[in-house]
Amino acid sequence: MALPRIAFIGGGNMASAIIGGLLRAGHPRASLAVVEPFEPQRQKLCADFGIDALAAADASLADAGLLVWAVKPQMFAAAAGPCAGVIGGALQLSVMAGIRSDAIARATGSERVVRAMPNTPALIGEGIAGLFARTAVSAEDKALVEQVLAPTGTSLWVGQEADLDAVTALSGSGPAYFFYIVEAMMAAAVEMGLTAEQGRQLALATCGGAAALGLQSSESPTVLRERVTSKGGTTYAAITSLQADGVGEAVQRAVKAAQVRARELGDEFGG
Numbered sequence: 001m002a003l004p005r006i007a008f009i010g011g012g013n014m015a016s017a018i019i020g021g022l023l024r025a026g027h028p029r030a031s032l033a034v035v036e037p038f039e040p041q042r043q044k045l046c047a048d049f050g051i052d053a054l055a056a057a058d059a060s061l062a063d064a065g066l067l068v069w070a071v072k073p074q075m076f077a078a079a080a081g082p083c084a085g086v087i088g089g090a091l092q093l094s095v096m097a098g099i100r101s102d103a104i105a106r107a108t109g110s111e112r113v114v115r116a117m118p119n120t121p122a123l124i125g126e127g128i129a130g131l132f133a134r135t136a137v138s139a140e141d142k143a144l145v146e147q148v149l150a151p152t153g154t155s156l157w158v159g160q161e162a163d164l165d166a167v168t169a170l171s172g173s174g175p176a177y178f179f180y181i182v183e184a185m186m187a188a189a190v191e192m193g194l195t196a197e198q199g200r201q202l203a204l205a206t207c208g209g210a211a212a213l214g215l216q217s218s219e220s221p222t223v224l225r226e227r228v229t230s231k232g233g234t235t236y237a238a239i240t241s242l243q244a245d246g247v248g249e250a251v252q253r254a255v256k257a258a259q260v261r262a263r264e265l266g267d268e269f270g271g
């Protein structure tokens, strides 16, 4: 399907991941517009993608068939105000955490709203995004969104908008949990006499390899963990220590805290 002109409101990390994917897939640079008030970020968009971003919304956005909302949730009201008069009934795609589709429909005047929750591996085409569509969104609109996000990785639709708060907590924020564990493994490596660089390589290759194994294997993560854990061996000592410290429960509490925060962000904006 030929993609329409696409306008991004906010040109930071997530917008850059999607723009990079679109350009890799052959979408013409001239069919992209970005509104980004931060001058150094505009320069970065120009250096990375050859795009001259707008400092503020203007009438040139009117011919966009898809608007991508990629500002921080707290900035949505300020960003939407200047766009309201020029965006017509275009399809709206939001990657903002928490902000509900009712609120986006209200602020943009378009009922055709899709919410996506991507994650930063999208930058290298290895992301996974949860997607939710309002009832006014057609099958063609959904296919268009899938096509726009395809170069950033995989995606899956959820039936209930509230499920996106769980997706946000799990896979949206998830890369940060992973790097937090890697940081701790690297700190332990240094305490045990390895260099930080050796620790970084060993930890990342191990985590990446384990994730690839988990994705390819028909066995559950539990079985795959047990396969590493010889009775009375080194892994058993480590897992016993993690269990004694309540790390599993702490991770569950952390993920649920992210879900609560996503709900709060939605509540703050209403909808």
Ligand SMILES: NC(=O)C1=CN([C@@H]2O[C@H](COP(=O)(O)OP(=O)(O)OC[C@H]3O[C@@H](n4cnc5c(N)ncnc54)[C@H](OP(=O)(O)O)[C@@H]3O)[C@@H](O)[C@H]2O)C=CC1
Residues within 6 Å of the ligand: 009, 010, 011, 012, 013, 014, 015, 035, 036, 037, 038, 041, 069, 070, 071, 072, 073, 075, 078, 079, 080, 095, 096, 097, 117, 118, 119, 120, 172, 173
């Ligand atoms: N980072 C992540 O891992 C993920 C983020 N998200 C969501 O994506 C959204 C964007 O996050 P991210 O890309 O990380 O954030 P960034 O801060 O990198 O990007 C947001 C950009 O929007 C700009 N901006 C601020 N106000 C306006 C405005 N009025 N009009 C247009 N642009 C504006 C910001 O400029 P300035 O810096 O000057 O404020 C900034 O450059 C958020 O809503 C977040 O919830 C979703 C999934 C994962």
Ligand SMILES: O=C(O)[C@@H]1CCC=N1
Residues within 6 Å of the ligand: 097, 168, 172, 173
């Ligand atoms: O931390 C955040 O709020 C955003 C949403 C998911 C990842 N980053």
